[in-house]
Amino acid sequence: MAPLPAKxxxxxxxxxxxxxxxxxxxxxxxxxxxxxxxxxxxKRTLYNHFxxxxxxxxxxxxxxxxxxxxxxxxxxxxILDTFDALERxxxxxxxxxxxxxxxxxxxxxxxxxVRKIAIAFxxxxxxxxxxxxxxxxxADPEGLATQLALLVDGSIAQDLVRNDPAMAxxxxxxxxxxxxxxxxxxxxAAQKPQVKTR
Amino acid sequence: MAPLPAKxxxxxxxxxxxxxxxxxxxxxxxxxxxxxxxxxxxKRTLYNHFxxxxxxxxxxxxxxxxxxxxxxxxxxxxILDTFDALERxxxxxxxxxxxxxxxxxxxxxxxxxVRKIAIAFxxxxxxxxxxxxxxxxxADPEGLATQLALLVDGSIAQDLVRNDPAMAxxxxxxxxxxxxxxxxxxxxAAQKPQVKTR
DNA sequence: TTTATATTACACAGACCTGTGTAATAGGGC
DNA sequence: GCCCTATTACACAGGTCTGTGTAATATAAA
Numbered sequence: 001m002a003p004l005p006a007k008x009x010x011x012x013x014x015x016x017x018x019x020x021x022x023x024x025x026x027x028x029x030x031x032x033x034x035x036x037x038x039x040x041x042x043k044r045t046l047y048n049h050f051x052x053x054x055x056x057x058x059x060x061x062x063x064x065x066x067x068x069x070x071x072x073x074x075x076x077x078x079i080l081d082t083f084d085a086l087e088r089x090x091x092x093x094x095x096x097x098x099x100x101x102x103x104x105x106x107x108x109x110x111x112x113x114v115r116k117i118a119i120a121f122x123x124x125x126x127x128x129x130x131x132x133x134x135x136x137x138x139a140d141p142e143g144l145a146t147q148l149a150l151l152v153d154g155s156i157a158q159d160l161v162r163n164d165p166a167m168a169x170x171x172x173x174x175x176x177x178x179x180x181x182x183x184x185x186x187x188x189a190a191q192k193p194q195v196k197t198r
Numbered sequence: 199m200a201p202l203p204a205k206x207x208x209x210x211x212x213x214x215x216x217x218x219x220x221x222x223x224x225x226x227x228x229x230x231x232x233x234x235x236x237x238x239x240x241k242r243t244l245y246n247h248f249x250x251x252x253x254x255x256x257x258x259x260x261x262x263x264x265x266x267x268x269x270x271x272x273x274x275x276x277i278l279d280t281f282d283a284l285e286r287x288x289x290x291x292x293x294x295x296x297x298x299x300x301x302x303x304x305x306x307x308x309x310x311x312v313r314k315i316a317i318a319f320x321x322x323x324x325x326x327x328x329x330x331x332x333x334x335x336x337a338d339p340e341g342l343a344t345q346l347a348l349l350v351d352g353s354i355a356q357d358l359v360r361n362d363p364a365m366a367x368x369x370x371x372x373x374x375x376x377x378x379x380x381x382x383x384x385x386x387a388a389q390k391p392q393v394k395t396r
Numbered sequence: 397t398t399t400a401t402a403t404t405a406c407a408c409a410g411a412c413c414t415g416t417g418t419a420a421t422a423g424g425g426c
Numbered sequence: 427g428c429c430c431t432a433t434t435a436c437a438c439a440g441g442t443c444t445g446t447g448t449a450a451t452a453t454a455a456a
Contacts, residue, residue: 010402010403024306025306026226026303026304026305026306028224028226028227028304029226029304029306031442031443031444032443032444032445033442033443033444041403041404042403042404042405042406043444043445044403044404044405044406044446044447045402045403045404047444047445047446048402048403051445052444052445053443053444053445096303096306096307097302097303098355100359101295101303101355101358101359102303102304104295104358104359105224105294105295105299105300105303105304105358106224106226106227106300106303106304107224108222108223108224108227108294109294109361115359118359119359119360122356122359122360123360143368143371146364146365146368147349147368147369147371147372149352149356150348150349150352150353150356150365150368150369150372151345151348151349151352151372152352153351153352153355153356154347154348154349154350154351154352154353154355155348155352156355157296157299157351157352157354157355158320158347158348158351160299160302160303161298161299161302161313161316161317161320162317162320162321163307166344167344167348170341170344170345170348171345171348173341173345174345174348174349174372174376177375177376177379178372178375178376181375181379208432208433229412229413229414230413230414230415231412231413231414239433239434240433240434240435240436241414241415242416242417242433242434242435242436243432243433243434245414245415245416246432246433249415250414250415251413251414251415
């Protein structure tokens with residue numbers, strides 16, 4: 001009666017490989033034959049685990065949808081660490097932008113399920129920022145969370161094109177200013193300039 | 199001896215149509231047959247004007263590389279108007295992100311010429327920001343120009359996924375704060391808080 | 397061993413793609 | 427009229443892609 005007979009090996013291997021190839025080379029650019037050949041299995045086996053390439057694409061994106069794990073660091077450190085982590089990922093040779101943005105870009109807005117999971121991912125990241133900002137007592141946590149998300153996605157898009165990890169540092173610098181302006185004590189002394197934005 | 203016999207009609211029509219289809223549906227998703235059929239010409243005619251699809255792709259991206267025209271508005275208005283223009287484009291139904299970012303995302307970083315023109319475009323926009331910031335006497339115009347570019351690309355990526363023109367307003371609000379922090383007088387009174395960013 | 401399941405090799409259908417070859421045709425300038 | 431160029435229709439080569447059908451084979455549990 002074991003619900004999982006501990007035999008998810010093949011399906012996981014397929015997913016891992018599809019993830020790597022889809023992400024690095026693009027979804028349309030990678031055929032199922034290529035994925036199967038890379039693992040060393042037959043195409044038939046792949047289709048025994050996933051009914052179609054679309055199903056594999058969905059599973060790929062679902063696998064990429066990971067929530068940031070809880071941290072015991074201070075909220076402001078968690079926010080700023082985001083940009084340090086980005087910089088590290090930019091420096092890695094296998095970084096190729098945001099898989100959700102890339103999927104929407106290459107599959108088109110018509111693909112409903114892809115857009116849906118991409119929206120869900122972006123919103124979950126925004127809410128993660130927002131909750132931390134609420135803990136910090138920042139002014140307008142909703143708006144500021146959106147702005148931080150813009151900086152994240154902006155640096156990702158810029159790095160995708162330019163291959164320049166400095167984009168993450170620029171985003172962090174901007175985030176620092178925005179946080180300080182919202183009354184969050186960041187590194188140095190606290191300020192409350194509250195520039196009016198409209 | 200007229201250098202241009204005023205007969206660029208066909209080539210332009212091909213480019214216009216390729217631009218629209220490539221941008222809206224993706225480059226890989228649109229075949230040359232589709233483009234020719236959309237114009238109502240034969241595929242042979244298309245290949246008489248462009249030697250390959252790659253050439254058409256390059257021409258498409260080159261056509262998208264437009265410099266912002268000179269304006270007599272104040273530099274700060276030019277900067278902030280950028281985000282208003284973005285919001286208007288987001289609201290249009292035919293907006294589908296940045297064509298350069300999309301091209302790099304779907305064609306992969308291996309395609310040298312595509313990446314090259316994408317980098318050139320991003321850098322030209324950053325320099326446009328930078329020159330305006332120099333005119334304004336802003337602190338650290340280089341860094342701030344990069345940050346503004348991040349906000350532009352971030353809002354574009356977010357809108358591509360979410361279809362939400364409010365992303366442009368959020369970017370504008372963030373830009374306003376960053377400008378004020380750099381000592382630029384924006385709408386209300388000037389401030390010089392100068393949050394230290396490292 | 398027997399039985400059930402997973403996997404394999406391999407061919408193939410049907411579609412789509414880029415790019416070319418060719419001979420007929422249209423249309424404007426002289 | 428004549429000539430030149432652009433365009434057309436159309437077939438086709440050669441490639442890739444997704445997805446299926448099938449019969450043989452491995453593997454592991456009973």
